Amino acid sequence: MRNKAKPVKVRPLISAERIRRRVRELAKEISRDYAGKEVLLVGLLKGSWVFLADLVRCLEVPVQVDFISAASYGSRKESKGLVRVDLDLRARVKGRDVLVVEDIVDTGFTLKSVLQRLKRRRPKSVRVCALLDKPSRRKVEVEPDYVGFKVPDRFIVGYGTDFAERFRQLPYVGYIEEEG
Ligand code: IMP
Ligand code: MG
Numbered sequence: 001m002r003n004k005a006k007p008v009k010v011r012p013l014i015s016a017e018r019i020r021r022r023v024r025e026l027a028k029e030i031s032r033d034y035a036g037k038e039v040l041l042v043g044l045l046k047g048s049w050v051f052l053a054d055l056v057r058c059l060e061v062p063v064q065v066d067f068i069s070a071a072s073y074g075s076r077k078e079s080k081g082l083v084r085v086d087l088d089l090r091a092r093v094k095g096r097d098v099l100v101v102e103d104i105v106d107t108g109f110t111l112k113s114v115l116q117r118l119k120r121r122r123p124k125s126v127r128v129c130a131l132l133d134k135p136s137r138r139k140v141e142v143e144p145d146y147v148g149f150k151v152p153d154r155f156i157v158g159y160g161t162d163f164a165e166r167f168r169q170l171p172y173v174g175y176i177e178e179e180g
Pocket of ligand 2: 044045046047048103104
């Protein structure tokens with residue numbers, strides 16, 4: 001098999017075991033907060049699917065699951081906050097308790113734009129659960145209600161997050177080691 005991708009070094013940051021424990025804690029908290037309700041989980045593709053798959057299996061409240069695929073365009077370094085939606089959710093949002101599930105909140109542009117879009121459809125409530133939060137990079141005011149881990153300003157990969165579509169399958173969270 002040919003693989004032209006350049007070798008990149010990944011340094012472990014959060015072990016699979018720590019993630020597993022934290023996902024269970026988050027699920028407990030969410031199940032407590034939404035007791036007696038049905039939650040519409042909206043996963044942001046593609047990054048959130050691994051986290052979402054583990055999270056739903058720990059939740060103790062009834063859920064429905066849908067997805068939005070959104071991407072900010074322009075380079076990551078000079079993001080201008082332009083967000084394009086490639087795939088919209090199909091579920092009806094009006095009157096529902098919506099929980100957006102995200103892999104990592106960085107500048108906040110993606111999340112803010114998705115939240116504005118959802119709120120126009122008059123949900124009963126909207127909250128956000130992000131596995132990872134990189135608060136030092138935030139450009140717009142947006143705070144996830146549930147956060148798994150705060151991470152430093154590194155390029156994060158694994159457990160759903162990618163570097164040019166690679167490393168999503170890693171069972172742990174790591175970061176790309178800078179060269180030199
Ligand atoms: P935003 O800057 O908060 O809009 O982040 C948008 C998206 O970029 C997130 O949903 C992630 O999918 C991706 N992203 C941000 N930081 C990283 C990272 O360190 N590694 C991998 N993906 C990232
Ligand atoms: Mg994402």
